[in-house]
Amino acid sequence: MKSGRRYKNAVYEQFARITKAVASPKRLELLDLLCQGERTVEELAKQAEISVANASQHLQVLRVARLVETERHGVFIVYRLAGQRVCDFFQTIKTLAEQHLAEIEQITRQYLQNQPDLESVDRETLRERVRTGAVTVLDVRPAEEYRAGHIPGALCVPIERLDQYLQSLPTEQEIVAYCRGPYCVLAVEAVSKLKGKGFLAVRMEDGVQEWRAQGLPVTIGEEP
Amino acid sequence: MKSGRRYKNAVYEQFARITKAVASPKRLELLDLLCQGERTVEELAKQAEISVANASQHLQVLRVARLVETERHGVFIVYRLAGQRVCDFFQTIKTLAEQHLAEIEQITRQYLQNQPDLESVDRETLRERVRTGAVTVLDVRPAEEYRAGHIPGALCVPIERLDQYLQSLPTEQEIVAYCRGPYCVLAVEAVSKLKGKGFLAVRMEDGVQEWRAQGLPVTIGEEP
DNA sequence: GTTATAATCAATTAATCAATTGAATATCAA
DNA sequence: TTGATATTCAATTGATTAATTGATTATAAC
Structure with a gap:
């Protein structure tokens, strides 16, 4: 395989790290919640109505993609967005979905x-x-x-x-x-x-x- | 289940239609190519270095998510982005990846x-x-x-x-x-x-x- | 130390997905 | 009608993924 192709594959693979991280309804909901402010795993789990273990796993997927970051506050771990840009990204997805998918309005x-x-x-x-x-x-x-x-x-x-x-x-x-x-x-x-x-x-x-x-x-x- | 939860699930499910569609390196590459201009399936397959059948399948995933649209020109089917907004969306992904993933620069x-x-x-x-x-x-x-x-x-x-x-x-x-x-x-x-x-x-x-x-x-x- | 709580990890299952292959469809031109 | 070409469809494979469960780690209070 040519080195140009290997390079391209590697780059698009990186882009896909971001998109794969947001390719789940639950993770989108978690991101939406985090757009409103930082939260602990328990709060996020409760508000998204999923188990704590499940929320933890989803959050780690987001963290590996560097979309969120964590900080320990005593026994709690607080998750927050990795920057305003991530919130903007989520809004972009939302807008795109609203404008391209008539089903949402329905x-x-x-x-x-x-x-x-x-x-x-x-x-x-x-x-x-x-x-x-x-x-x-x-x-x-x-x-x-x-x-x-x-x-x-x-x-x-x-x-x-x-x-x-x-x-x-x-x-x-x-x-x-x-x-x-x-x-x-x-x-x-x-x-x-x-x-x-x-x-x-x-x-x-x-x-x-x-x-x-x-x-x-x-x-x-x-x-x- | 409360109707509020059912509604939320349905909405995030719709958002995820968009994000799942872009959650593949090859589909991102195809989108990138389409940002440069419309193309036939064959051209896209050749430039992304995948089989025509594979390209066709990926393109249909993008089409179902309404990110691209098609038009038949005789025996060819031309794919194009479903709007400038989709190109902007791709650029947003790119920028986010560049800024959050040090691996890309490397x-x-x-x-x-x-x-x-x-x-x-x-x-x-x-x-x-x-x-x-x-x-x-x-x-x-x-x-x-x-x-x-x-x-x-x-x-x-x-x-x-x-x-x-x-x-x-x-x-x-x-x-x-x-x-x-x-x-x-x-x-x-x-x-x-x-x-x-x-x-x-x-x-x-x-x-x-x-x-x-x-x-x-x-x-x-x-x-x- | 012991205990309680928050979060993560590890292992499992069912479901979904990517790529390949070969067949089927649609259009055009002879 | 027939043949050539572009695209899609259908079926299969192996690989990922989501959610669940129970066990484990880390911290703070006692």
Whole structure:
């Protein structure tokens, strides 16, 4: 075999290390979670709804491909993305899939149809209403994701603690809930619960990644 | 299982259709070739050095993932990328691999070391020298790729026809050869041959994709 | 030291995938 | 219609891969 061919094979083999690492639905879900912020193996396993051993194995595949890195914090091992570029890469995959695979829109439509009447609000409208204080925005992701970055003015109301916040929420003013983006179901569930309790709740499809990608501001840490 | 989980699984499954399609070195090579321009199955098979049947199968995997599309031209079937976005996606993979996998640089260095002393010239220098006419630029890719887009002022000299052009090339002036980019070996081979014949030849690492990505102009069709 | 917890490792199974071969299909031209 | 060519299909092989299970390692608290 010519040396040129051997070289080419070696190079494409390296490229494929990256693509093979992301060629699994579960690993894509783990990457998606890690785009929202760093996490321990246990948290990742729980949120992706797989066993810890299985999550550990998937994470190591991602690590060997240098897409994620780890750090030991006492008895925990924290995984995080190996850079913003990896998050961008995941967003690219997402966008490509959305634009090339009509099935995704279909699956989403089907899912949303099975949810009780669910309006949603777009970015621009929301931003204007937040600015004028005409709306209450809830970030229903886990608190650590909120701290890693949230939409300015949003309240940190993790979905599992939504019940505790119910009495402090306005009953007349509109409430907008968002989570990790269009394929995350937290906001859908939050809105469903809020509407059941008589609130005026709508969902925003975008997550922080989409918001940031539009060049819109993101607040890091706690709200003042 | 909750409907939220079923929905998530379905969505990530769709994302993975894209990533599984690119999770093979050979399919990445085919995509790389298609980034340079459309081609028939036979041409792709020949350039990737695999059997036609094998190429056909790989191409169909890419087609099912909607990354490429086909058109029948008589007895030929022409494959092309399903949009500029797919080319960008491939470039993203390439960049990510280059930046995260030190092995690639190592492999490249090793390959170039085995080639007889091979200088290379960067984009900016080349552009300036082309502008002032101080250099002859050769595009050593196949003619159809040249027509699909080439660096302004470059001559179309496919490597397999290089011999025929030898007498019309300047012997005193510097000659710069380029091909599909840093991992393509055509320019390396062309420079090697030219230097063997006594020409002042150097290689430019960038291909048209890299050139274009810098916002530099690209000429489509034949030179005037 | 002992214990509890987080994470990884090792071994297994079923499933999926890459490449090869030879046959089948589609188009065009004689 | 027949023959030639480009491509795809179908069946087979060997190689990877995902998920599960139970055992093992590493750390911190007692």
